[in-house]
Amino acid sequence: MKKLFVLALSMFSVTICLAQRVTYEDLKYVLTHNVAQTEDYLSNKGFDFSKIDTIVGKENIALSYNFDKNSHYSIHFVGISKEGINNIFYNASAITNAKSDYMFLKSSIKKYGFVFISTETRTGNLIINYMKGTLLFSFWIKKNQETEVTTYYISLTDETQEKLAMGF
Known part of the structure; x- marks a missing residue:
């Protein structure tokens, strides 16, 4: 009976941990649905x-809708954003402090056919890019030198929608 209880408790804990992760399906949903949905x-x-967040330019209005889970100071913090210009939304992104979330998402997108295209560095970030059709997945990794906390920025961009939003 005790073993059964421990097993049930372990399964419950694993379910809670997995339920907190951002998935490819989450970012794809955010990218392809309206703000209310x-x-x-x-x-x-x-x-x-x-x-x-709103940035008003001469001809454009850039918007970013932000949603958070847990405190920004928690190792389990997760944030998701939906970004666009003039109501053309082309980017969905997530931010997390948990390396396991980053590794999980990076591993899972390969199953959907995303292939590695490049690695770059920019302003102290390591950026790893994967592509499938017009969808670009970018993983930005930055370590804060003062706090020694690593933050993972994960971005899914529809390049066709981005060009439309930018007026190209």
Whole structure:
């Protein structure tokens, strides 16, 4: 009976840990659905709306809708954003402090046919890019030298929508 209880508790813990991860399906949903649908979807997954970032230019309005789970200071912090210009949304991104989340997502996109295309460094970040059709997955890795905390930025961009939003 004791072994059964321990096994059940372990399964419950694993389920909770996996439920907190951002998946390819999550980012694809955020990328391809409107803001109201995205908010419903993420609320059901335990995310809270946190803010809208707006940048108004001469001809464009850039928007970023942000949703968070857990505190920014928690190792289990996860944030998801939906970005676009003039209501053409072309990017969905996630931020996490957990290396296991980064590794899980990086591993899972290969199963969907994304292939490695490049590695680069920019402003202290290591950037690893994968591509499938017009979808670009970028993984940005940055270690804060003062706190020694590594942050993982994960971005899914529809390059066709991005060009449309940018007016190309």
